[in-house]
Amino acid sequence: MNQLIDNFGSAVRHFRKSHGWSQELLAEKADLNRSYLGELERGHVIPSLATAAKLASAFEVQLSGLLAHCEKQPARDVG
Helix, strand or coil: CHHHHHHHHHHHHHHHHHCCCCHHHHHHHHCCCHHHHHHHHCCCCCCCHHHHHHHHHHHCCCHHHHHHHHHHCCCCCCC
């Protein structure tokens, strides 16, 4: 389960950086708190389905596309 949470955070960071956005800008576009977004990217919080949908909408991708990207992320060493 933790790997999925880490992968989701990595996917969000990947999409954000590929758009050239700061965390502040993404937080504004997704109607989320910037500090929460930082915690999410680091895998410290478990996003709700509604939050995942807000992020997908901000990135203008299907929610399924954002989630599929999570499956493609390599395992990362968190510590």
